Amino acid sequence: MTICCLNPDCSNPLNPDGEKFCLTCSAPLVVLLRNRFRVIRVLSDEGGFGRTYLAEDIDKLNELCVIKQLAPKAEGSWALKKAIELFQKEAKRLQELGEHPQIPTLLAYFEQDSYLYLVQQFIDGQNLLRELDTRRRGKTNQSPYTEGEIQEILLNLLPVLKFVHEHGVIHRDIKPQNIMLRKSDQRLNLIDFGSSKQFTVRVQSKTGTSIGSHGYSPIEQIRDGVAYPASDLFSLGATCFHLLTGISPFQLWTEHGYAWVNCWQQYLKSPISDQFTQILNKLLKKDLHQRYQSADDVLRDLGYKSPVPVKINSLPVLNKKGVKLQIAIVAGAGILLLVMGEFWYKQFDSFGNNNPSNLSQPNPDTIGIDLSSKGFIPDYSLAVTIRGYTNTVLSVLVTPDGKTIASNNQNTIKLWSLLTGQEVATFDGHTKQVNAIAISNDGKILVSGGDDNVVKLWTMANGKELATLGGHSQPIRAVAISPDSKIVADGSDDATIKLWDLGSRREIVTLMGHTSSVHAIAFSPDGNILASAGVDKTVKLWNVSTGQIITTLTGHEDTINSLAFSPDGKTLATASGDKTVKLWNLEKKQLIRTLTGHTAGVTSVAFNPDEMTLTTASSDRTIKLWNFLTGRTIRTLTSHTGAVESIGLNRDASTLVSGSEDKTLRIWRRTK
The missing domain is CATH 3.30.200.20 (Phosphorylase Kinase; domain 1)
Structure with missing residues (x-):
């Protein structure tokens, strides 16, 4: 022992x-x-x-x-x-x-x-995703599950969901990985309540943090962060579709968004009855109000004339002859704590007969349960490469609505479809290279700065140039817009920062304190603080209302290329040519930790919206994802053939975009 x-x-x-x-x-x-x-x-x-x-x-x-x-x-x-x-x-x-x-x-x-x-x-059993994989290896042209088997799964799970919802809880992450078939009695067990949320009036009336798994979660949950009993029923319908067709809803969502729910029948390998088609149609309705509103509603359409009572120890058990699920002994069940702050189970099936030599290594096939949708262990794969740039892509970002990418292209700004990678528009007006761009939180205004020493304001809707802001004697390296979309800030090689009133286009103040070129600026989430950094290796925090320096942070040994505030405004991340990223506690004005791992200068840094993950780009041609609290590298993405100069994330971090010295822009999709 x-x-x-x-x-x-x-x-x-x-x-x-x-x-x-x-x-x-x-x-x-x-x-x-x-x-x-x-x-x-x-x-x-x-x-x-x-x-x-x-x-x-x-x-x-x-x-x-x-x-x-x-x-x-x-x-x-x-x-x-x-x-x-x-x-x-x-x-x-x-x-x-x-x-x-x-x-x-x-x-x-x-x-x-x-x-x-x-x-x-501990649940001794196998989740339905692994069972599906077992069936797919054994069958080629047949449906992984039959209509009858899917109906039995529904009859087994719907009373469980009824029980959960009657206790005022929304699960928010129903999918095959979170449904375990228990070996002892063949009952399906619903796991992963770390993602669940109490169902209250506040949840119904206010938007919140997006949680769930793309493809399985309905639009109101992913887009608005709200969840209802009907949201769980959509997830259950998507799970049934996956088991019935063998096709992952995440894959379809990545390619088509929610359009797949309108044509899901085309993916069937075997026909199903009209009655069951209608049931799945209603489970998969994109519009919340057209969907089933309760588990009882689904049960009635499955043939029950009255609601199924939820009584402990009197629930339906899967028919072994109908389902014929093969059981493999699962060694352990773990609950994986989401560093973002959400939690759920992680199941293992490699427990080895109490042999100490088998007790140290979990089965690698079961470790990779879908964590990425919650931000703890995100992973991305390259989806689209956009070529045709004439120079390095120095600045790239995703518009607030998550539909468009904006980037510099020599002396122009180009807009691209985030979904397809197709060019949408070109903003032409700078006379020299554009170095930096920013977009207002309302998505209406784009700001750009370049080697022509000016800042330009553009209307996002039609690409019309609104104004040119001059006054710097050297190129503009950084631009930012305050969270309330009222102030524009720029940083220049002339070692100054200018603040502009976005409405009147008039200069508010010139901030002087740096001794060399300013390469990075950013507003705090509340808009009260402006952070700036650059070639003098220092970070300066400014009071936006007074224009006074609050403090100066020192510690980097080379130019600071990029900086970012955490979503709560308590932490600042700075990326430097010294190959490190530093994290600063803004309340105590002191260094928290230094992240090391890149083999060349770090060019760009961004906090993921989960407040737990940090993304960085480097001249070493890689993009790294970090656990912000521990400083450990989570993932390293490689594809670019030149220095990665810029990165951007959409609001739920399901898509990452990167610009490089190799004259390409690359779109990365979350893969888990």
């Missing part, structure tokens, strides 16, 4: 029985958590937030369970507070819902040795 070290940073946590201190990190070993739970092994590492473990409950004859540990390193950040809040809310949700036999049960929630722990029932 072994003892597992609970230090979340320990690189080799398994120790021989009898040891009192970890042989790897020297941390004290805990034989039993809360004198009840014996930790067997690590299931997953949540990067600065703790780990998820497989354990035995000695009070229940060594029954397997899953333990999630919250052990964040960051202190005082919005992300930490949000993580603790959602960790506690998840425990509360599971306590409320876990009495249902098809929802994992909360066994315990406690604090020990300054860490929070959530203990949950």
